[in-house]
Amino acid sequence: MKKLDGLRHESRCNRLATTLCACPNVTPDATEQRSKTAFRPAEGFCVAKEAAGTRVEGADGEAGLRRGGTAMAGGNDFQWCFSQVKGAIDEDVAEADIISTVEFNYSGELLATGDKGGRVVIFQREQESKNRPHSRGEYNVYSTFQSHEPEFDYLKSLEIEEKINKIRWLPQQNAAHFLLSTNDKTIKLWKISERDKRAEGYNLKDEDGRLRDPFRITSLRVPVLMPMDLMVEASPRRIFANAHTYHINSISVNSDHETYLSADDLRINLWHLEITDRSFNIVDIKPANMEELTEVITAAECHPHQCNVFVYSSSKGTIRLCDMRAAALCDRHTKFFEEPEDPSSRSFFSEIISSISDVKFSHSGRYMMTRDYLSVKVWDLNMENRPVETYQVHEYLRSKLCSLYENDCIFDKFECCWNGSDGAIMTGSYNNFFRMFDRNSRRDITLEASRESSKPRAMLKPRKVCAGGKRKKDEISVDSLDFNKKILHTAWHPKENVIAVAATNNLYIFQDKIN
């Protein structure tokens, strides 16, 4: 990727900062009809498939929903409305603008995105104002900075991309915010701090900064702190480099808030946030003879509560849970999660579509979710031989795998996320569709992130894909799907029903209407 000159960089940042559809002072229409349920099962399609005989009663999920903050509706009825969209509307998208990661911080106040150009843009939620009680806080640009630059590997004559693969926030401990961002090779710890005061009334220099002639000074004064326009500064505090020979695919902050892990295709390293010149290698699956390589690490995550536990997923559809207390090198897993293959659905592409692209622990720490090409699976950490829930994301693609293999879409890596109460999960699909599954009601919905439905607080209409046969009105046929419009990255606010969906170079923010 070519290095951009400063001017183009800035103009792109400005484009990203533009809210195309600002929500003006719209008073809610009192006579607005509210449909009963937004979460309707798609007709004849994609009902959550239950693992035989192992249906989870959803104890955690339901209680969680009730326990959830007041913002959560008591029931499972979400009504998603458009809130904002960030990014340019140009037809031809600059590759550097393609969003490559989205992440809320722990409070949900900040939303960070990384893109292929190595930039990080952080949005901050505005405080709710009393004037507009019905419109929730908007996210506006808080800070923009260039996190990674392209590098060149001289020995291999390869360019190392500056694309931000992952961003992970650290829990906030003081006024400043910290996040980790990584490209293929280097992880950086960034500090984002505010400055809203400055000292005025210096003796030796005047307001412009020019030095005063000391002989002209006749009296002394004490500088005072005056408020100034808020300035947000981002500075790199640590650079964790040269620990990965292969491309980094995951980083995960540990629950001890002191360490974090980073995973590449073949190895996982454990770092201390304060120490940059050393890391511990805790998993190494590189075979002595590279000829024998048949499996790579695809994702890794620390357990949310137990700082000694982490999991990593593989390209063969397996997940290994490791306990760092067992050994220094966790090459032998503590638990091994794999679902036996269904022989009736075996095809040439079975292995490719079983490759896990994302693994996420639930907030409770009791479950984990994995995303493979066609489905999302929820696993109980206490049961290794099969998932407790399986949700088909786009089963209609199973008969099209050959074409998807041909155009390389079969290698797309979709992410998935939990909502704050672990009662719902979300993942992306093609044609700018994204899917949400309610674990308790077993209902699912398909929504679209598109400019057409980008009117202020417009309710999103559920979408349906026609797998075959007669296409009903409002349905879209499989062959008409746009496979260049893929939603790989989504994020769910940790406490409220606010979601961020990255569609190529645009970031959509949707909110649940307050019931």
Add this chain to the structure above:
Amino acid sequence: MEGRQPSDTMAHGGYMLGRGVKRKMSECEASGGLGPVPELPYPQQRQLVLDLCLNKLQGCHTRAEPSLHRSVLLANTLRHIQEELRREGGDPPATPAPTPPHIATPLHSPDMPPIPLDCGVICSPTGDCWPALSIATKELGVVGGSQGTGLLTCPGCGESDGLSVTSSSSSEGGCGGDLAVDTRSSDSLFGSFEITNSTSYLTDLAFDDIFEDIDTSMYDSSDFSVLALPPARGSGAPTGPEDSLKPFPSCTSSSTLQLCLTDLNDLDHIMEILVGS
């Protein structure tokens, strides 16, 4: 398994990917859609996937983002197909091998003369040919499974009977190269994904260090004990255009020797001394 239609695939033109025959792209494909996918019989499907696999592996280095994950998946798919073909070719009809029912063409007779291991072209039972994987491995360094799969071991070796092997046009009669391709190319596919730490090679090193390993044993101090120095260098700092050359830190000799060595114009002077002594 996809449904198989009795219709003749040749009527559709088949899938000729990888053979230089362009396939018309439908409109919806151009806009990012999938386009119509004719249903193929299993062997044709398998061959299509194999072709695609080889193409993708060949092109993996030219991609903007080389991915080890993708290459491993492709190699595994390739290996799986090879295993299947080997099993099909190797099992005589008597054994209850789970061959797909659509392979109606009889397997080739195993009466083939012994042929060197690494041949150019391998033909499938259906009569289609594609470049032998051994050639592919030489080019791509595809790893794994090459020892065990029948595609690389010719019938002459007694392993697999179902495949007829002919020489490719690229290699005359016998075949070039040796089957030690795997060891040679073992890292050429998967090894090329390593990121080395050389990105800061030129910026990290101090100028001095670059010349650290230059052998200066010729200029051992014992030979130069009577070296006379030009007065300009007596102060200890190199002057003139040679300023940019700092003294070699690996020189253990005294500073006078270092100062002498930094001046390349004095090389002749040194040679005179060496020859003279």
